[in-house]
Amino acid sequence: MKKNLPLTIAFIMGWLGILLDYIPHKVSEVLMTSITKGLMVTIAIVAFLGLYSLLNMHWIKIKRKNAGWGYSLLVFAGFFFMLIFGLYNQGDLFWKAQVEQGMVEWIYTYIFTPCQETMFSILAFFIASAAYRTFRAKSMEAGILLVAAVLVMFGVVPISGKIWSGFPEIAQWLLEYPNMAVKRAIFFGIALGVVSMSLRIIFGIERSYMGGEG
Amino acid sequence: MEANQSNLKKDSIVIVLFFLALIVVNGILVGTGKLKFGTEGFGIMVAAALTIALYSFLYQDNPIFKMAEHFYVGVATAYLFIVTWYSVILPDVILAWKDVGGTDVWVTISKSLAIIVPTILGLLVYTRLVPRISWVSRITFAAMIGFGAGFAIPNYITSHILKQAKPSMLSLWTAAGPQWGAIVIFVGVITTLVYFFFSVEHKGSIGFIAKVGVWFLMISFGASFGYTVMARVSLLIGRVSFLFGEWIPLIN
Numbered sequence: 298m299k300k301n302l303p304l305t306i307a308f309i310m311g312w313l314g315i316l317l318d319y320i321p322h323k324v325s326e327v328l329m330t331s332i333t334k335g336l337m338v339t340i341a342i343v344a345f346l347g348l349y350s351l352l353n354m355h356w357i358k359i360k361r362k363n364a365g366w367g368y369s370l371l372v373f374a375g376f377f378f379m380l381i382f383g384l385y386n387q388g389d390l391f392w393k394a395q396v397e398q399g400m401v402e403w404i405y406t407y408i409f410t411p412c413q414e415t416m417f418s419i420l421a422f423f424i425a426s427a428a429y430r431t432f433r434a435k436s437m438e439a440g441i442l443l444v445a446a447v448l449v450m451f452g453v454v455p456i457s458g459k460i461w462s463g464f465p466e467i468a469q470w471l472l473e474y475p476n477m478a479v480k481r482a483i484f485f486g487i488a489l490g491v492v493s494m495s496l497r498i499i500f501g502i503e504r505s506y507m508g509g510e511g
Numbered sequence: 512m513e514a515n516q517s518n519l520k521k522d523s524i525v526i527v528l529f530f531l532a533l534i535v536v537n538g539i540l541v542g543t544g545k546l547k548f549g550t551e552g553f554g555i556m557v558a559a560a561l562t563i564a565l566y567s568f569l570y571q572d573n574p575i576f577k578m579a580e581h582f583y584v585g586v587a588t589a590y591l592f593i594v595t596w597y598s599v600i601l602p603d604v605i606l607a608w609k610d611v612g613g614t615d616v617w618v619t620i621s622k623s624l625a626i627i628v629p630t631i632l633g634l635l636v637y638t639r640l641v642p643r644i645s646w647v648s649r650i651t652f653a654a655m656i657g658f659g660a661g662f663a664i665p666n667y668i669t670s671h672i673l674k675q676a677k678p679s680m681l682s683l684w685t686a687a688g689p690q691w692g693a694i695v696i697f698v699g700v701i702t703t704l705v706y707f708f709f710s711v712e713h714k715g716s717i718g719f720i721a722k723v724g725v726w727f728l729m730i731s732f733g734a735s736f737g738y739t740v741m742a743r744v745s746l747l748i749g750r751v752s753f754l755f756g757e758w759i760p761l762i763n
Binding site: 299302303304306307308309310311312313314315316318319331332334335336337338339340341342343344345346348351352364365368369371372373374375376377378379380383384391392394395401403404405406407408409411412413414415416417418419420421422424425428437438439441442443444445446447448449450453454468471472473474475476477478479480481482483484485486487488489491492494495496498499506507508 | 515550554555557558561562565566568569577578579580581582583584585586587588589590591592593595596597599600601602603604605625626628629630632633634636637639645646649650651652653654655656657658659660661662663664665666667668670671672675676679692695696697698699700703704707724725726727728729730731732733734735736737738739740741743744746747749750753
């Protein structure tokens with residue numbers, strides 16, 4: 298029961314996923330729409346477990362006064378700050394459609410977006426420092442990689458076009474042709490890998506989703 | 512213990528100095544009329560403080576960064592909760608019951624099941640919190656992963672094989688002459704595939720083709736790297752122009 302029931306469900310749902318895509322009938326289209334919509338609902342409910350897990354981890358840290366527990370308080374501060382205004386919903390409360398204005402928009406504009414952009418832009422420094430350490434043209438392959446990277450980096454900034462109009466064209470050509478060719482070859486590999494892994498899941502050979510006890 | 516106390520004291524000083532500096536700079540900006548004190552002005556102050564706090568990590572890990580990071584995690588988590596609630600749970604689970612009902616019994620049943628089944632499947636995952644019955648959560652994972660696997664087969668074959676193969680096999684030579692773009696793509700695809708084909712030893716002509724495949728791979732990795740770096744740099748430019756354009760108006 299513990300093993301066979303999930304394997305049977307995966308088998309049935311897997312075949313359903315394949316057949317519904319290949320049967321061009323109104324019933325299969327309706328069924329496909331309602332299953333995908335239903336899975337969105339399931340995923341949304343499951344997401345709350347992750348939320349619980351995160352908050353629980355920080356709560357334990359505060360309760361035990363582990364190192365850095367004060368920072369965990371800020372997780373709760375940020376969480377409730379956003380949550381209260383989100384659920385208040387400009388007075389309409391959380392059982393009516395979301396009002397796209399007010400404090401939630403303010404928090405999104407002045408807290409969420411700046412933090413997100415800053416975190417991503419910090420990566421520019423790390424990528425640059427990693428590149429400095431690894432981009433040594435010690436072999437022909439490394440040299441090709443270095444030249445391609447420099448040409449694209451230089452080609453996408455406006456000043457390159459002012460120095461020589463060919464720089465942006467070269468960057469665009471590198472992205473559209475050699476880069477696209479390699480991406481297509483990699484796509485073929487990914488697709489074959491996904492198909493084989495999917496078949497393994499459907500036929501119960503791949504069972505890692507059962508938590509390693511299958 | 513003493514080291515901890517000393518670190519705590521050092522951290523407190525850094526935090527106090529950071530907030531003092533912010534108060535002074537914002538005070539000057541508001542005092543000189545360069546920043547209006549209102550909803551927008553206060554928002555700019557908060558955004559600037561968070562931006563500087565997060566960038567402080569470039570020097571080293573520090574309490575200011577940790578504070579901003581943890582606060583951001585909390586806000587982002589609640590944002591995820593709110594988005595999930597208003598875009599999925601509210602319309603598809605709670606308000607969807609309004610559409611259930613009518614004269615046709617079968618329609619009523621199918622609509623009810625469309626709400627009840629996914630909700631129960633979602634709730635079953637919470638059995639993971641009770642070790643004795645945690646295996647029940649496998650039902651949900653099996654349904655989700657099984658359907659995802661089945662759904663992926665036709666879709667990946669279409670999008671990643673068929674739709675990619677067609678534009679890779681265009682005419683290499685037409686009445687207008689050699690089609691260099693098509694030639695580069697054709698050669699690139701074939702040589703890269705040969706490089707990843709390990710059933711044959713990469714020797715002789717196969718070895719040469721595989722080597723050309725490696726050159727193509729290097730060009731692609733370099734181009735992707737360069738493009739990613741510039742995307743991140745454009746975000747950096749955005750943040751710097753915010754700090755020195757909107758917050759402290761030094762640049763136009």
